[in-house]
Every structure is written in structure tokens, then in C-alpha cells.
Amino acid sequence: MRIPLIGKVAIIWVSLYLALKFLVSPSLPSSVIFMYMSLITVCILLFVSVFPEDAEAFFGPIKRFIAGDQTDSAVRKLGRVAMFAIIPLFFGHRSYQANMPSYEPPLEQRIVHPAPPTEFTGMYNPYREDHEHFAENVKRGGEVFYRNCVFCHGDKLDGTGIFAEGFNLRPANFQENGVINMLQESYLFWRISKGGIGLPEESTPWNSAMPRWEAILPEEDRWKAILFLYDYTGYKPRTWE
Amino acid sequence: MNKIVMRKVVILLFLMLLSSNSFAQEKSGFGNVEAGKKIYTKRCIFCHGEQGGGDGPAAERFNPRPRDFTMGLFKYRTTPNGMIPTDDDLFKVVTKGLPGTGMPSWESILSSQERRDVIAYVKTFTKKFERQKEALPVIEVGKEIASSDESIEKGRALFKSLECFKCHGNEGRGNGPSALTLTDDKGDPIRPRNLTLNWHFRGGGEAKDIYMRVNTGLNGTPMPSFKDSLDNEKSWHLANFVRSLSPSSRPEINGVIKSKKVLGNIPADPSDPFWQDAGAGGGAEYWFPMVGQVIREPRHFTPTVRDIFVKSVYSDKEIAFLLRWNDPSESKDGEPLPVVGGEGDEDLFEGATSAGGEEKPVATALDDAVAIQFPSHALEGLRKPYFLMGDEKNGVNLWTWKAGRLQESNANGIDKEVVQGSANQALSGGGGYHEGQYKVVIKRSLMTADQEKDMQFEAGKFVPIAFYAWDGHNAESNTKRSISHWYFLLLEPPIPRDVYVKPPLVAFGVFGCLLLLQRKLRKNHGKL
16 A cells, blocks of 8 residues: 555654654753754655645645535544644644743752862771771771761661751762762761861852761761771772772 | 490580570571671661660660660550560561651661561560560451541541540640650650651551551550540541641652742731632742751750741732741740659759750750741852851851741851841741641841842842751750751742733634635635
């Protein structure tokens, strides 16, 4: 069976639309799709009007459908009424969208792991090599964690403490692969000592609830807390390669 | 040694091994005690303590405190009042956790076998499990009676006749007459649950969960079992009523408060019909979680206010906020605190001190208060002030309502708050306390003369906004408070007239074109 020209055009038009909508990733915004589809429509119209017989094959059925006549079936009549309703509504809706102002809150982007200041590079955890007291030191680190950090970073160290929901920069998840196993202990020591407010501007310090622990915890406890974070999660700190 | 002796020794050893193993199995029934001990030591001791006494190093910073397993009193059960829980009850608690308490869901980190093992170990802290020889009786949730106005009304009557209101308050906000004096079996102060916020229920917020709770009671707490006064029907009515006090689903954070433009004056009284009228102040209410200020010393680990509800509208002249939050008591500076645990109790003022743990006792309440925070002036780029009371360079503008008094101030850090001069004080408002809930309106003119210290409001601009709340009965003042993060406020510009004019014009135009086309085509019929 031969597909009439108008059918072919419809198939091409619809498949191009579906391709733009579903095959392109990342997905295109609807305004861009609308632009492409308008362009495609113009191209198709140009293409079919070059030769008179194409033009007749394409526009003929459309013209007859719009004009209609007594012998039309009920379905065709209904289709015509629908077309007279849908096309104006479609354009009305687009005009509504174009005229209705929309407001989007400013997007904040941040660098999650900025470079630490030089005085915090190349430090070693003084308790890492103390094998004799290791278990004791980890336990002390655990006490520090459950008395201070648990409210935000959570009992399971996964960033879901009872207060986590209240902060819209969510507390770090230490169980997640790619966080503390990709960081050096000196980096953690910097972040814990100086807190959110000690971050550089590109990391939006004003949004971080991470306290500046040097004001609350002695240095010893901060190192032991780090020991605990690695021990509990089973990760190894990143070392100087 | 001859072979026979050898064999006997081997068999004996084998039997010993078997018996010790089966001993462990017997004690637990469904988990391995030894394996459970390892898990417990790694994951539970910091709260529940090495000996299960609920006295781990973190215990004092939680309210309610971690359970003392040696007492053998468990709250969330399917067994009758006073009984120990079934293994399934414990499994459910350890799996799902107790929302709103330090006790988390362990599902993501412990396999179901590991959860069984740790439960087997937890059960060894008290002799009660060992002594229980017969199978435990279990309360079944009977045939459901679907919620309906009729069922809810019957439930409301039961809420009254069974005197739930004495603890939970007339409207269920945990503010009954005895609410502030209750203690649990360890002598720690305990507050009745606010029944209007079911996402904070520990044992589940749906009707079937409430059904179970009122039948089992909560061991070790003043919350009794009502099993003897209830049957299946009554249980469902009561549960349907309690369920109806909370919204149908947990509210979600919507990061932008849209302030709607209204005509005329904005009433300062929250009970004015204006605030119910859909065409005026009856629009969307936004919910935000509030959390303890645990960032700057002195910190606050056990805040009272965990939710705030906000509405905003503006007119040609003013912007107004209607804030709603729950607090089981109205407190004013200097009022004596109610006696916790009845007269003659040594820890007279536990209620006030348990909050921080480290503070010295306070004998009187402090003011309840709430505050809204904005940056001191419009943002340059994306740089906001530090979300907790601003920073050195970027100050914040605070609108505080404190036990009925309004005050404007500025801060450049939590310890650097300066009240504005009396000439600059421009807030007005009203409202107050009713049945466990504050409703307060705070208003100011959109623009003021002091552009450095006062946020200026313009339609269409995003303004950062945050909230604070203090419960005077919980020894909250200054840094001891509930805090929120930055969200945004948007004064919605009135919808431009074009939106109503252009689309119909376009639609009519297109329709006209189509008609013209049709006419033309019909005229040329012969040629088609």
C-alpha cells in the first residue's frame, strides 16, 4: 500500500518531534523544541510547494477537510469542529504562557571541595600511628561525634541527623563513596576546625551550617573525631601519593 | 591417653560447644547474641551505654533520652500495657527508627540478620525476656472503620470522656493542664505528644498506629493504655479523630514564600476573617522545619519548636506575615515554672535545665518569642549574610515578637545584635496564644527611610528570609533557640493586564482566520 504524501509528512513530523523530545539528552527545554519544530514545519511546507503535483497531493486533502461538504461522515465533521476549537486554543495558550511573568529564584552554585589554605596541607593525624592506643582513641572520637556531630551528620554518619532537614546545604554524608575516601585527613581537619564560615566565597560559606569546631573542641578531639569517621565507615583516608 | 578417653573428651567438648551455642540461641530466639554484642558495641553504646543503661556519652543531649534497657520498659509494642515487646515489635523499632528522636532507622546499614542479632543482645540487659515463658499476648487491630465525619465526632467525644485532653490539650497540641508536670519512670520530664503534627509520632502517624498506641499505652511513660475502656469500634473512632487533627499528608518544604498582593488594610489580628478569606489573606501557608541551634555556644540540643507555618501578603503600603507555631505553654519572663513530677520533688526545675544539661538551674520562665530575619539590605549578586544572624560584613535585619512586644534590630553575628533606635522602630502587629498555639501578625511598611538597616521590599525581587523561635519554659533565650535556614520571599507582582487580554485576542484572531479560510475554500469549491 502506498502512503499518501500527507501521511508521510505527518509521520516525519511526529517522529522528528518525538526524537527531539525523548532521544536528545540532556532533554531540551520546550521553548527550544518549539523553535526547531517551527523550523521543520516551514521546511516541509517549502518542500511540498515546489512541485504543483506535490502541492495538490499535500494541500488538497487539507483544503477539502477544512471546506467540508454534505457527504462528509460524522467523524470528519466532528474532526472539523475539534480542529476549529483546538487550533485557536493552542495559540491562545501559547500567548498566555508568553505573557504570564514567571519568577525563578536565583540559582546558587558552589564548589564542594575547594583547595584548603596552605597551613592546612600536609598535616598528619597525630593519632593515626599510635597503634597501642588506637581503639581507645577511636572510642574517644566516637564520643565526640555522638555528642556534637550526630544532630546533623546522623547516627549512621550518612548526613541524616535529626536536624539535617533544617539546613538546605545538607550535612555531608560520610558513608558515600567519593567523600572522605577522596579527602586527606588534613583537609578534614581544616573543614572541621574552620567550619562552614571558613570556606572561600565560591563555596557559599553563608549557607553552611557546619560549625567552626576550633571554638568548641580541643585540637586533640578534632583529630580523634577524624579517626572515628574513617574507622566507622571503613574507608581509608587519601594519602600523599 | 587411650582412644576411648579421647573420644569421650571430644564428645564432651562437642556437647559443651553445642550447649553454649544453643544457650545463646535460646536466649534470643531469633538472633545471635555474640554477633549482636559486636554490633551493639560499635553502633549503639554511644547512646544506650555499654551496660544498656541508657547512659552513653551522648545520652544527656537527647530528649527523650536513649532507652535504658535494664528497666525492660519498651514503648512501641503490640503487647498489652506493662508487658515486654515481641521480637517483631523490637525488629520494627530498630528497622524503622523512632522519628523525631535520636533513635534512627537502621535499615540502611544493618542487614535484617544483623538487626535480629543486635536485638538478641539488647534483650540480655534485662531478665524480663528470659523469665517470659509463655507466648506473649498480642493486640490485633480489628476490622477497620473508615474515617467519616460521624466516626470523627464519636472519637472527639471519647477524647473528652477518656480525658486525653488533660495531657494532650483540648485541641490536641500537647498543652493539657498537666502537660508540663509529667515525668517518665526514670524521673525525667516528658511532654505529651502534639497530636496535630503526626509526622512527629514515633510509632507511626496513621489511624491504625494510633489505634495500637491507645490500646497498648507507652510503658514507662504517663501515657496509659485505654484497652479496658475501648473496643474495636471505639478504638477506630478515637484513632480517626486523632488522625483528623493532623494534615492529610506531611507538609513539604517549598523554598519560596509567595506574598500575595491584597487591596486595602491588612488586619493585625490573626483571628480577623481576612486571614481566612481566599480572596485576601487566606492563601497558601508555607511550612518550614525548625531545628536546635547547635552551631554556636551555648548550644541548644532539645528545642521545643520544630515547625513553623508562614503566610504573607502585601498591599500598596505594607507587608505582613502571619506566623503560626506550637508551644505547649505560654510563658512570660519571671513567671514561676510549674513543678515537674509533683510537689516535694528534689529536681524542682528539671524542666528548665534538662534542655541544655550544662546550664545552671533557672527557677522562672523566660519570654516566648519569634523572629523573622532578612538581610539588612538588598543582595549584591548572590552573596547572602551568614544564615545564622549574619556576619561581620553582611548584616541581617531582625523583626522580633517577644511576649507581645515588637522590636526591630540588626545583627552581624549571633553575639552582635543591636536594637534599632526608637525612631526607627516601625513594626506593628498583634496576636497571641491560644490552646498550645501562637498566631502572630507582624507588619511593616514596604519602604522605610533607613535603607542601610531596613530591608526594603519591591515586587518581583527575591528576598532571603529565615526564622527563629524561643520557648521560655524550655530555658530558651538568646543563642538557645530554634533556627531555620535561609529561604526566599517573593512579593508576587500583580498579574499584568496583558495576560487576560492577549490570549483571548489571539485565539479569536486565529479562529477568524480559519473561518475566512474555510469560506474562501468553499467559494472555490469547484477547483478542489
